[in-house]
Amino acid sequence: MTEALYGGVNAALITAMHADLSPDHRRTAAYAKWLLAHGCDGLGVLGTTGEANSFGLRERREILEKLVENGLPVTRLMPGTGCTSLTDTVELSRHARDLGCPGVLVLPPFYYKNPGEEGLYAYFSEVIERIGGGLALYLYHFPAQSAVPLTVELIGRLLEAFPGVVRGIKDSTGDAAQAEAYLSAFASRGFEVYPGGDSLFQRMLGLGAAGCITAATNLTSRFAQVVYSRRTGPEADAAQAMMNACRAAAGTVPLIPGLREILARSTGDEAWRHIRPPHTRLSPAEADGVWAAWQATGALPLPGLAEHGLLVASV
Template identity: 35%
Template sequence: MTAPTSSLPGIWPALLTPLHADLSIDHERLTTHARALLAAGAGGVTPFGTTGEGLSFSVAERIAAVDALVAGGIPAARILVHTSAAAPTDILALTRHALAIGAWGCLMLPPFYFKGVSDAGIADSYSWIVGQVADPRLRIMLYHIPQVAGVGLSQEVIRTLLARHPGVFVGIKDSQCQREHSLALAAAFMPQLTVHVGNEPDLPTMGRLGSTGAVSGLANFWPRRVHRLVCTPDAGSTEADLTQITTLLARLGGYALIPALKGIMALRDGDASWLRVRAPLVALDDAGLQRLREDLTASGLAVDEVA
C-alpha cells in the first residue's frame, strides 16, 4: 500500500454498486462506472461504503469486486476500500486484502453490532485490527455515521487511537450531517487528522478550513460539481453549485436515499438495471422512477443535466 502524504486528495465517489438480475455484483459495469469517474477528475473511488450497500455483500464478493476494479484498469492506489463488517475477522480479511493490492487506504466504521458499548471497547476494536495487521503501510480513515451504524466515534476514542497508533489514522469521514459536529472535530484534530464531510452542502465550509476532499454519494453523477465545492470553495461557481445540490437533496428527502441515487443513474443512462438493490432496500418501481423524473424536472434538474 502506498502511504499517502496527506489525507484524502479530491473527491472519491462512494460508488453505487450495479447488480445483475440475480443481484450478484456486475463487475463490468462497476469498473466502467469507476473509470468514467476517474476520467471526470475524481481523485479515486470508494467501493462498498454505505452508498454502495457494502454491508449487504460477503467478504468474498467484496474482494472479488475490488480485484475486478484493479484488473479493469483502476489503479489500486486510487481505491479507498471500505472494510467494515460485523465480525472482526471479516474486517481483518478485507483490510489485509486492501494492503495486498496496494490500495490507498481503508475506510472503517466503529464496531456497530452491539449498542451501548464503551469508548474503551471501541478503541480496543480498532487496536485489535491494527495489531493483527501489523504492517507499517496500514492507513485507516475513521467512519462516523451514527444515524446508520447506531454507534459513533467520540473525540476521546479518536484521541486514544491517535496516541496509540501514530500515523495509522489519516482522516475521519464525518457523515453525521451536522455542521457543528464537523466543525468541532476540525477544531479538535485538524491538521493532524483531516475531517472529510459526507454532507455535500458543508463541503465549502470544510474546504476553507483545510479539508482536502471527500467521499461523496452525489459524486456518482456530479463528480466535478462536488469536487469544486471542497477544493475551490470560493470559486464563482460555488453559489450555483450549492443551490443545485441543496435542491437535489431536498427532493431526495422524499425517497429512500440509495434506491433514489440508483434511480438517478437509471434515468441518466437510460438503463433500468441500475435500479436493482439488495434487500432490505427496495428498488424504485416504474411509478417511483417516473415520480423521481418529475421531481427532478420540477426542480430544474433535468435528467440530461445530471451528469
Template identity: 35%
Template structure:
C-alpha cells in the first residue's frame, strides 16, 4: 500500500534496537519494521520518544534512515522525528529526511529551557528550523508533548506557523493526554493531519476527523490496535478499550520503553532487543520475567485476530513463555 491512509492510520512509534556500542542496530530495526507493517501497521515513526531518538547522534540517525530506505521500506510510510537541541542539527536531520522522500518530519520544542518560554519563543524556534531546512517539500508535524518538553504547542502557535508557512505544516501529533485539546485541534485545523499519541483517545476522536495515531503500544499489540481502529463506529471501537487498558497496565509496571523492549525481545527470542540507552535501565530479571509472562497470558486471552504473540512456540525457560516470531 503506497503512502499512508487518510483515515484510521496506525503508525508505530517504533522502539530502536541498539548494540553494545549504543548505536542503532540497523538489521534488527529493519526486520522489525517489516514485521510491524506485515501485522497491519500503516507506517512507522523513527527516532521519536519511544525510539530514544534524542539520545542518538545526528550521524547515526542519518545513516540508519538511509539503511532503512535502502532495504526497500517505502519512505512514504515513514515519519522521522528530528528533535535535537541545536537548530543546525535539527535542520540537517529534517533536510536529509525530506530529501529521502519520507511522509514528514516530527518536531517538538527542545526541553533544555523550560521556564519562561513564550508562545513567541516557540514560534521563533519552528521558524528558525523551517528557514534553515530550505526545502519546499518539507512536511513538518508539530509534536505537542509538554510532559517531556515542558513547552506546549498552543493553537496560537499552530495558526501563526500555518499562516506563515502554508503547505509546510502537515499536521500535529498530540501526546498531551488531553482529549478535549486534541479534539479542538482536529476541529480548528481540519485541513491538517492530526494524530494522537494516546491510544485510549482513538475511538472517539476518529469520529471527529482524527487521522489516526502514532503510538508506542503498536510495538507490542499491533493486531489489537489494527482491529480496534478498523471498527465502523466509535461505539464498536470503544469495546476494545478495556482490552488495550488491561495490557497497558502490565507494561506500566515499569518504564514504558524498557517494558516494551522486554516484550519485543521475548517475542523474537532475542535478548539483544532489551538494551536501552542511558539514562534508561533494563528491568530487573525477576520483574521482567513476570511482566513478559503476564503479557503473554493477556495476549492469549484476546480474540484470535487480535493476538500479536505466538502461544504455540516452545518455552525458552521454565519461567517465560516464548512469544511470536512475527
C-alpha cells in the first residue's frame, strides 16, 4: 500500500478577501500558516469553503501562486481544480502540478445534471490524459452541491484504467454508509478516503480513512489532530466530542459566512467578513447566535493568533 499523500488533518481553507472582494493573499497565507501550526497536516485550497467557484481562472492561479510565494509548503497543498469546462480543469491542474503540488481535488462537471457513468468516465479520462502525468487526482464527491454523484462502479473503472493516478476521494456527503462503501471497496488498494463530515472522523479512521478534509477544521484543527494521532482512548474520544459540538455550532447558520464571523470576532479583524455573492454576511442576530453557540462549545478562544499576525483590535 502506498503512503497517503495528504494523510492526516486537512482544513478546507477559507480564502481571505479585501473589501472590494479581490483575494487577500497576505491574510490567506498568514491564516494558512496558523492552521499548519495548530493541528493541520495539509490544506485543501480553493474548495467549497474557499469559494473556488466564485473566482475566475486567473484569480485561482494567483491565489495558489501567492500561497507558495508567501512560504506555504507546496507539498501540503491540495488545490481544487474541477470546473465545468474540461479545458479549464486541465489548465488549473497542470498549473498546480507545475508549482509542485502532489495532487489536486477535482469536482465532476457540475452544470449538466444526471450525466451517465459513461459521460463521467469519459470526462475524467480526458482530464487525466490531457494533464499528461506527474499529478495525483482526488475525486470530489459532494452531490448536495454538484448534483453529480460518483459511484463505486465509476471509481473502480477509473482505478483500473489509471492505476496510481486516481489516488483518493473527498466524500462530503456526511453519510457514513457512503464513506464506508468507498473504504470497503478500495482502501485495501491504497485508495485514500477523506471524509468531509467532522462527526465521522474517528469512526472512519478506524475503518481505514487516510484523514479528513473539512470546513470546521478551520477552527478545530487542534482537536482533529488529537483524534488523528490518538485514534482511540479518552483523549481521542473527548476531541471527537469537541469536533461534534463545534460542527453542530457551525450548522446553526449558513456555513461559510458563519465560519468567517467566528474568525472576525476571534481575530478582531472585520476583513474576515468579506464574502463574494451569492453568499452574504450573517444578520446581526445570526452573528450573535453563532458566536454564542461556538462559545458554548469551549473551543474558543483560538490559540496563537497574535504570533501569526492575525490578532487586531476588537470589532
